[in-house]
Amino acid sequence: MQEDRIKALVEISALRFQADQARLAQLHAKERDLRKNLQDLVQQRNARVASVIKADDPATIAGADVQWHAWVDQRRKAINTELAQILAQKSDCLARVxxxxxxxxxxxxxxxxxxxxxxRPRYES
Structure with missing residues (x-):
């Protein structure tokens, strides 16, 4: 009887451990995706800055270039905020794991x- 209860406890603890590991893996994947998005934005911005921008460049004339840079900054800020939230959740989840x-x-x-x-056999004297 006692062994059956302990076996149930082992099953429950194993399932909880697996669920916690799965949650940590999800958070890790989100972190990886956010870091990739940040890296892509930085690369795109650097590529645009590194390209020769002429005074007659249509994006510069229309002011779209400035707006695009503002959007990139805004997007990076939003991604960094989300990344900070994911890292906090990941820390809590790691403690649960x-x-x-x-x-x-x-x-x-x-x-x-x-x-x-x-x-063990029980010996009586």
Whole structure:
């Protein structure tokens, strides 16, 4: 009876650990995507600045170039804000993963201990 309860505890702790790991993986993927977006924006901006901008450039004349740079700055700010939120969530999630891992290991050790004590023959003197 006790062993069945501990087996259920082991299953629950394993499922919780797996769920926490999956959540951490999702956050890691979001972080990677946001960092990639930031990198792309910076590269596009640098490429535009590095290109020879002539006084008769249509984007410069129309003022679109200035607006585009303002949009890039705005977008980078929004991405950085979202990235900071993801990093905070990731930190919390990592702590949950560590805790659920410890709980899972403890439950597995408890099951092993119970199984060993039940298998040992009891000698009476």
């Amino acid at each position: 560590k805790r659920s891992f410890g709980q899972d290991q403890a439950a597995q050790q408890l099951l092993k201990k119970v199984q060993l004590t039940q298998r």
